[in-house]
Amino acid sequence: MKRFIGMVVALIGIATLVFGIIFIIQSNTGKQTVADEVKPIALSDVNPKYDAVSASQTQLMAAEEPKIQAGQAQPSAMYNYLSAQRALLGLAKANIGLTGFVMMSGTVDIILGIALILMGMTLFMKQTA
Numbered sequence: 001m002k003r004f005i006g007m008v009v010a011l012i013g014i015a016t017l018v019f020g021i022i023f024i025i026q027s028n029t030g031k032q033t034v035a036d037e038v039k040p041i042a043l044s045d046v047n048p049k050y051d052a053v054s055a056s057q058t059q060l061m062a063a064e065e066p067k068i069q070a071g072q073a074q075p076s077a078m079y080n081y082l083s084a085q086r087a088l089l090g091l092a093k094a095n096i097g098l099t100g101f102v103m104m105s106g107t108v109d110i111i112l113g114i115a116l117i118l119m120g121m122t123l124f125m126k127q128t129a
Contacts, residue, residue, distance in 0.1 A: 003124050010120025017113025023106030031099040038092050046096060050089040057082035 035043050060079050067073035075083075 002126055006120045006123030006126070008120070009123060010117050013113045013116025013118075013120055015113075016109050016116055020106045020109030020111075020113055023102050023109060027099045027103040027106060030095070030102065034092055034095045034099065038089075043096060046089060046092050050086070050093050053082055053086045053089055057086045 031043070038046060041049055057079075060076075060082060064073065064075060064079050068075055
């Protein structure tokens, strides 16, 4: 019975290891896709750019929003531009974070897979008394 459990644990470890490798490959592909989409901006510059746009948009919003809400004015072109840029940079920022999470999950899966494989092999090789 221990040998059967050992085989099952080792197989689960192999599956976990394969998923970890797939996650890491997908993470790198996703990160490259995000980098291509925000091409003029480097990935390391997305957070500072988002913060700058967010501050500018917040200032403009404080000035224009009361009139917009009251129906007295339409949003200016700059307000619309900054709002769109803030939203798109926020999405890029979220996608960068997601690729980092997938990379971390892949690393954890690989470590877990190796541990399960070793545990399964240990159970499989263990002599029954």
